[in-house]
Amino acid sequence: MRSFIYYSRTAPTAGNYIKEDLQASGRIDIAIHSVIASFFLSHKIRTDTTLHMIFAGPPTPSRHLEIKPKTEGKTGEDKIYLSKKNVSDILKKMLYKYREGEKYEVFPGYWIEKMGFLELVDTLLDQGKKVYMLDNEGEDIRKADIKDDAVFILGDHKGLPQKEWKRLKQKCIPVSIGKRMYFASQTIAVVNNELDRREDGE
Ligand SMILES: C[S@@+](CC[C@H](N)C(=O)[O-])C[C@H]1O[C@@H](n2cnc3c(N)ncnc32)[C@H](O)[C@@H]1O
Numbered sequence: 001m002r003s004f005i006y007y008s009r010t011a012p013t014a015g016n017y018i019k020e021d022l023q024a025s026g027r028i029d030i031a032i033h034s035v036i037a038s039f040f041l042s043h044k045i046r047t048d049t050t051l052h053m054i055f056a057g058p059p060t061p062s063r064h065l066e067i068k069p070k071t072e073g074k075t076g077e078d079k080i081y082l083s084k085k086n087v088s089d090i091l092k093k094m095l096y097k098y099r100e101g102e103k104y105e106v107f108p109g110y111w112i113e114k115m116g117f118l119e120l121v122d123t124l125l126d127q128g129k130k131v132y133m134l135d136n137e138g139e140d141i142r143k144a145d146i147k148d149d150a151v152f153i154l155g156d157h158k159g160l161p162q163k164e165w166k167r168l169k170q171k172c173i174p175v176s177i178g179k180r181m182y183f184a185s186q187t188i189a190v191v192n193n194e195l196d197r198r199e200d201g202e
Pocket residue numbers: 133134135136137153154155156157158159160175176177178179180181182183184187
């Protein structure tokens with residue numbers, strides 16, 4: 001199992017804030033690309049990945065959206081079908097279905113709750129997971145010791161806020177996919193590829 005945390009300080013926290021213009025909707029387009037890079041292989045959905053997203057934009061920050069799509073069972077009953085076309089609708093529905101005071105499973109494998117970024121990282125650390133911060137100045141991922149059940153943190157188009165970044169540096173291991181700055185979704189694709197190759201003994 002591997003997990004990603006995508007943090008966005010602009011992604012909206014209410015369904016009606018996601019409009020047709022996805023870029024103008026708090027850069028929700030980046031979150032959508034990150035969902036696609038997390039789960040889609042050619043003709044296959046990954047079952048070894050969990051994506052956590054912290055949306056800290058208006059009107060009511062922060063929301064934690066957790067996605068671990070189910071692939072077994074009947075569509076509409078045991079699972080919902082995740083396709084590249086419907087990611088925006090799914091995120092919108094998750095935001096609409098938020099319920100105060102609970103971690104609500106909107107569809108099988110799709111949860112939403114009120115939770116902040118650092119609280120989520122602390123929760124995963126408390127569960128004994130190793131948390132890596134994706135940072136172009138970190139240790140080269142090709143040489144890094146990556147534990148099973150690793151968690152990787154990424155920022156949005158603005159990166160991670162300075163205050164959070166300083167706090168995380170004390171608890172997380174910075175790893176890099178190279179010196180150049182990539183999109184969050186490209187970074188997820190490269191990390192997934194690196195982990196796949198290790199698993200496949202390449
Ligand atoms: C578009 S980048 C953020 C750009 C932002 N202007 C900044 O300076 O942080 C989005 C995220 O992808 C990850 N990322 C991008 N390039 C990376 C690299 N070479 N190595 C590791 N992570 C990278 C980082 O987590 C970053 O916050």
